[in-house]
Structures are given as C-alpha cells and as structure tokens.
Amino acid sequence: MIKEKVMDVEGLCVSLLHRQREISVVRDVSFCLEEGKVLGLIGESGCGKSITCLSLLGLLEKDRWKVEGSVRLKGKELPYLNREKIRRLRGSSVAMVMQNPISSFNPLLTVGQHFTETIRTHKEVTRREAGQIAVEMLLKLNLSEPEKVMGQYPFQLSGGMLQRVMIAIALFMCPHVLIADEPTTSLDVTVQYQILKELAELRDHYRTAMLLVSHDLGVIAQMADEVAVMYGGYVVEQAPSREIFCNPMHPYTRGLMKSRPAFTKDRLNVLEGYPPSLMKRSRGCPFYERCRCARKDCLEFDMKETGATGGHSVRCLLYAGEEEVKMDACS
Amino acid sequence: MRAYIIKRLISLVPVVFGITILTFILIHMVPVDPAHAYMTATNTPPTERAVAAVRAEFGLDRPLPEQYFTWLGKALRLDLGKSYVSQEPVLEELKHSFPSTLLLTLAAVGWLILLALPLGFLSAVFKDSIVDHLSRAFTFVAASAPPFWLGFLLIELFALKLGLLPVMGKGSWQHLILPSLTLALNYAASYTRLLRSGILENLKQPFILYARARGLKQKLVIGKHALKNALLPVVNAFGMSFGYMLAGSVIVENIFAWPGLGRLITESIFNRDYPMIQGYVALMAVVFVLSNLLADIASAIIDPRIRIGDDRVGV
Amino acid sequence: MIGLGFDKFLSRFVKHKAAVLCLFFVLAVIAGGIFAPWLAPNDPNKIELKLKLLGPGGQFPLGTDHLGRCILSRLLYGTRISLGSAFLVMSFSLTIGTAVGIFSAYRGGRIDNLLMRLCDIFLSFPSLVLVLVIIGVLGSGMVNVIIGMILVQWLWYVRIIRSLVLSIKERTFVSAAKVAGTSDMKIIFRHILPNVLPQLIVLSTLDLGSLILHFSGYSFLGFGVQPPTPEWGAMIEEGRRFIRSAPELMFYPGMLITLIVISFNLIGDALRDVLDESVT
Secondary structure (H helix, E strand, O other): OOOOEEEEEEEEEEEEEEOOEEEEEEEEEEEEEEOOOEEEEEOOOOOOHHHHHHHHOOOOOOOOEEEEEEEEEOOEEOOOOOHHHHHHHEOOOEEEEOOOHHHHOOOOOOHHHHHHHHHHHHOOOOHHHHHHHHHHHHHHOOOOOHHHHHOOOHHHOOHHHHHHHHHHHHHOOOOOEEEEEOOOOOOOHHHHHHHHHHHHHHHHHHOOEEEEEEOOHHHHHHHOOEEEEEEOOEEEEEEEHHHHHHOOOOHHHHHHHHOOOOOOOOOOOOOOOOOOOHHHOOOOOOOHHHOOOOOHHHHHOOOOOOEEEOOEEEOOHHHOOOOOOOHHHHO | OHHHHHHHHHHHHHHHHHHHHHHHHHHHHOOOOHHHHHHHHHOOOOOHHHHHHHHHHHOOOOOHHHHHHHHHHHHHOOOOOEOOOOOOEHHHHHHHHHHHHHHHHHHHHHHHHHHHHHHHHHHHHOOOOHHHHHHHHHHHHHHHOOHHHHHHHHHHHHHHHOOOOOOOOOOOOHHHHHHHHHHHHHHHHHHHHHHHHHHHHHHOOHHHHHHHHOOOOHHHHHHHHHHHHHHHHHHHHHHHHHHHHHHHHHHHHHHHOOOOHHHHHHHHHHHOOHHHHHHHHHHHHHHHHHHHHHHHHHHHHHOHHHHHOOOOOOO | OOOOOHHHHHHHHHOOHHHHHHHHHHHHHHHHHHOHHHHOOOOOOOOOHHHOOOOOEOOEOOOEOOOOOEHHHHHHHHHHHHHHHHHHHHHHHHHHHHHHHHHHHHHOHHHHHHHHHHHHHHHHOOHHHHHHHHHHHHOOOHHHHHHHHHHHHHHHHHHHHHHHHHHHHOOHHHHHHHHOOOOHHHHHHHHHHHHHHHHHHHHHHHHHHHHHHHHHHHHHHOOOOOOOOOOHHHHHHHHHHHOOOOOHHHHHHHHHHHHHHHHHHHHHHHHHHHHHHHHO
C-alpha cells in the first residue's frame, strides 16, 4: 500500500508575544503525518509539544502568539487566517484529544450535551439523530450502557471513561488527522493500556493519521510508527520508531532512553538538570548545558539538520560533516 | 437534592434566631427601657404606677429568656404584638407596607439583570475595547456614589429636566422606574464586575479550549460554556444581595416618598417603637433565609455537582 | 510590606498614576478639613436669610444654601465629620477586630468556635438592618451611629484577620520562634502583626470608602448628625427640598462623596496590586 501524506508541516515556528518581545517556543518544526500511521512526539514538559498541537488547530490566540510556517492538509494549505473556515475544520478534519479529560469537559453539561453539540456543529442533523450517532460511537469505544453515559455529568464518570468519550467525539466525523496530546498521562496504568489499545484499533479501522504526543517512552514505543524528539522547541531527532529505539543518535534522545526504568537492578540513569527556561533561550543548541558531549562550538550551532540518512534525521554538531564520532565516548 | 436543601436550612435558620435574640437583648439592655419608650410613644405621663402597669401588661417584669420565648411562641403563631404608636398589630402594619417594598426590590432586580448581564458579558467578551472601558467607568462611579445622591441625579435628569417620569410617590408603573433603578445601580456595578471576571476566568479553563478544539462556534463557546459557569457565583451571591436590597430600600423609599417598609422602620426607630423594630427584624431574617434558600436551589439546578452529589461511578 | 522596602514600595505605587492623583486629592480634602477654620471664608453655621440661595461668586465661592450659609465653608467643616467618623469607625473596629482576631486564631478552641459562629450569623445578614436596630435602640445621633457601625464592622475584621493569622502561624519562622521560647506576646508583635499589616492596610483603605458611604447614608436618613452641624450626607438631605430651584445644593456634597470614595477604592486597588506583585 502506498503511504499517503495527510498532513504536511513545514518550518513551523511559534513565538509568544510578551511585553514587546517575541519568545520562540516552537522552532522550525517539520514533519508529515501519513494515513493510518502514528507519529509520536516526545519530549519533557515545556519543550513545545502542546503548543505545536494547538498551533496545528489554529487554537492559539492571534494577539498573543505569532505562528509561521506552512501546514498542508491533503495538499491544501490550512486557512488559519480565516477564522470561520479553520473552525469548520476543527473537530471534523482535524480532531483533538486533550490532555486532561476531567477538566476538559464542562462540569455543568452532560456528556451527551458535549457530544451532540459537536455533532450538530459539523453535521446537519436533528438532536435525536445526533444522539443516535453519539450512542453508536460510544459503543465502538466499548462503553457499556451508552444511553446512561450520555445523560451523566463529567464528575460522575472516571477519567478513563471520559477519555473514551473524548476519543469517540474526536472520531465521529472520521477526521483525516487525530491529534492526541498526552491522552493517557492522567490515567491509571491499566486504563492507559486499554485506551492505547482502542486508539490503535480505531486508527486501523478509520485509517486516521495520528499525532501522539507524550513524555512517556513506553506509550510511544507501543504506538508510534515514527518518532520525533523535541527539545527546547526544536525537533532534535526524528526517525522510524524501531530505528530510534535501537539507534538513538542525539545525546538528548540517548539520555531519554537511559532514564527509562527497565526491569533490571541497574541504577536508573537520570537526565540531570532541567530544560532551559523559555525566557532564557538564546543562540546555539538548547541542550548545551545538560549535554555530556557539549563543545564550545555548540553555542554557535544554528540548529540545522546535520545528518539525515535513511529517514533518520538529527540536529547535533556531533553529526556535522564527515567527522566520525564514537557513540560510546560520551554516553 | 433534598438532603442538600435540609443541610442548607440547618445552616440558615440559626440566623433567624441569632438576629432576633440579638435584637431582643439590645432592646432590654439599653438605658431607656421599653416601658418608658411605650409611655413616650403613647404620650402617657410615666408615673410609677403607670410604668408598673405597662411592665406587667407586656410581661417586662419577667426574666429575659422567658420574655424571648414568649415572644417567639407568639411570633410563630404570627402574633408580633402591637405597635406602641399606632396600636395596630405589628403584623398588619408589616403586611401593609411589605408588598410595595417587595415590588420595588423586584423591579430593582429586573434592572440589575437588564444592566449587569449585558454589561458584564460584553465587557468580558470585548475585553479592553471601548465597551469594556465604558462599562468599567460605569461600575466605578455606580459603586462609589451614594445611592441617595444618584437618586436625586436621576430625578433631576429624567423627571425635572426631561419631564419623562414622575418625581416621586407611588402610582403608575412609571413611578416605579426611578426608585428601582436607584436601588439597583450599586448592585448592578458589583454584579457587572463579578460576571466580567467570572467569564474571563472561565475562558482560561481547559474545557473552553476543548470546546474550541471541537470546532464549536464562538457564540456557543462563550454563550453556553463560559457564561453558564460564570453565572454560578452570580446566582450564589444574589441570595445574599436580595436581602441587602430589601434593606437598602430604606434610603430609596425616603428619597422617592415610596410608602413601604423603609418608611415604616424609619418612623419606628424615631419613636422607639420596639415591637415594630422587633417585627421588622424578624421579617427581614425570614426573607433573608428564604432568598438564600432560593439561591441555593437555583445553583443546585445549574450545577449538577450540587444536585446529584459526589457519587462517582467507578471505571 | 512583605520583603519590600519603603523605597521599592513607593516606586511601584507611583506607577499607578490614577491612584497617586487620588492620594493627593484625599490628602487635600483631609487638609481642607483640618485647616477649615483658616480656609473657610465664612462661618459655616451663620444664618443670613437675606443671602439665601445665592449663586457662586464674591464672598461665597460656591454660593449659599437655603439659610444663607456659605456652602464652601460647610463642605470644609463637613469633612471633619464625614471623614472623621469613617476614620473613627475604622480605627476602633480594626483595633478590636485585630486584637480579637489574633487572639482567636492564636488560641483556637471554644472561644474561636463561638466567634466564628457569631460571624456566620451576623456577617451574612444585611448590616444596614443591624445598624438600624442599634440606632433604634440607642436612639439617633452621631455617636450612636458610630457605635452601631463599629459594633457591626469589627466582626468582619475578626474573620479576616483570623484567617490571615492562621496562614502565617503555620509558617516556619513562627514555629522557629516558638521553639526558641519566645513569648506569645513577642511572637504576635514581632512576627505576626508585621506580616498581616500590609493586607490590613489594603483592606482598610477599601473599607474606608464604603464606611463614608454608609455614614452619609445614615445622616441622610436623619439618624446621624443633627442640624445645624455640617456633614455631607446631611447637606444632601437639607438640599433635597430645593432640588427644583437649587440642585447645586445637593450636587456639591454628593460629588465630593463620590470622588472621595472613588479615590479610596483606586488607592486600595493600587495598594493591592503592589502587594500582589511583591508576593508573586
């Protein structure tokens, strides 16, 4: 089967306008989402993952954020400047599953009201028909007694159930792209597993392209076909899932892999330090301060891609030019 | 829901007792004792025998707790005693004056909704626009100016200069406009602020972001999601404000010569008509409890978390 | 202010231009009240019926009232009572409230419980009704109005100060002082009071405005000052009968009250902003 590019993001830059200053939050991010495939976006909190998601949907307020770059959906540029057009695309062509299901639902409205208002925004149906569509979708998500769930309020449901509802709401229009921002972070581990399994089944069923954001390597490893690692607003490394787990190149990616708990008695390697503050970001590689292989010229590095072979791209001076680097030397 | 209402009643009813007991204690603690006040009010010379007779008649020679419970027992049977001045039953006097004060207050509530709802809403949606600046200027002045002065400004403008409305008194519906507006202005200012900050606060909530991510129209996002949540504190506060407005009518009735409770209580205070004062306080306390209870029920209707309680369903 | 020197506090406060303007206005009005005997062009109570309801100009900069008294002079002298009474109510209820609030929070136990029940009952009930009852019992007159207002007001401060103290009490420097054997009195005056003071200042500034409004309201109803004493609320009341012929009689005192209350509100808001900035 030929892979089809569904969403193509090129040179996405987002900056926060704050007191006459522009603070770069997302810098030169490019990736594409393919039909039925999952791109995993991984990174620590504050690295720009969520902002990337919101900017794809045109959800950043124009007076506070500056967004540049090109996002094409099925070959057509997304109409970010036209409020009405982009609104119609949200929830129908590009759907989103939010981070925290419990606070994402309006506490005063029933689950059914959330569902039907969304359906009736995108489809011309009666309230009753909308209700039927909703019940069918909830059944697909293995929610028992969907009619009862529809009449319940968010606080009466568990996080896992709400997350299923949210996924059902996201998928009823068979969107081209599903953006899932940390969909399982706030859930119990067992529920997490079920939700991921259901997401995978639905992806196969609807052939939806998916952007899965997480800081959890386990989730990414289980779900993603391709992985992009974000740090300080940059995608520092991107490769097919298997490749990146077997052969991580960027020192940050390697640090991430090492800090992952495994079933061994070895001492856990923790990435030391914290991501740089948004305000302080300056020139050079943002990972410089925490990097074990940092060199002086890293501070002058322009963060262009330095190595891209076989779909594996990385932005690090270690891979600039022909210079041979010993992988183990600095790990 | 029923358990919730009972719970609220349990916390509200002590207010009635607290307030009436306090009034009772105050009346019997001060240098001018009720018997003397009665003599003054009825223009009888306070001879020793007359005072003793009055004391015996009103049971003023009994111990204080006993007097209170006698009063309370009668009050529960709707017997609030007789006014010292008019010799009419207090209940009749209150019944006579209360409806017009209630009318005034209800009309003021109408103004409150008419002013605060659109102003608060618009100034939140169009934050930092001209509308917002104007509405904030309005709230600042309306919250800081003495209500009686605002009342006279309104009379000056609408009744005297423009001749649109009657100056004072009670009669047609036109008579109601200025007094109720005067009564409402102060509260309209604070409710505009409350609603504005509530909507702005709610717009920052994750459920608004999610509503927008689902492609809902802006109208729906603000009008349904943000507004409904912002109304909750407004409704809650309103239960309190209703009593305050009813009490605040004292001043407004004075300005507009509106025959209501306010004028009754002002006269009673000047005459030290203690049964009237006691009855007025009891009435206010009951109204206070009822309006708070209504507000509680209203917020339970809006907020399912109160209505249904926190019985979470497991996964 | 908490960890904020006076210089720094001042430089931040000055940024709120409207508040600075208001502060100068308030100070000017206060000065006008204090120096009224020197500033007032005429005797505020001198009745001269021949000179009644004069327009502004000449001997009477703002004209005369229905009894031929100088309006400007009455406004100046009125400041003493209108502002003075508010300050009086404020300082008394604040002092009592602070003392009781600190005691209640510091000791806890049965008294604390009883006080909080009292607060629950009386603070939810319209204060206007309570003050009216107190006036009704004590009789009308300025002193009784002030007493009534204090009796209603102090409980507010008990509740607020109690919660402020409770939050500070648990902080480490207080525990440290306790462990070190510092006496309760010393802890209260050295550690607790200085820390609640900034919030108290903000609070009392904001409340001053509403106290002025309330006091003028009672005067307007005729419970407060008795004629011929000049007071702003009472002046409005006296002027009401001349609303058709001389609306300015009411206009000046009402405007003055409004401006003063707006000023106190703006100053209070600015102080709160400065304080919030220094905390976060």
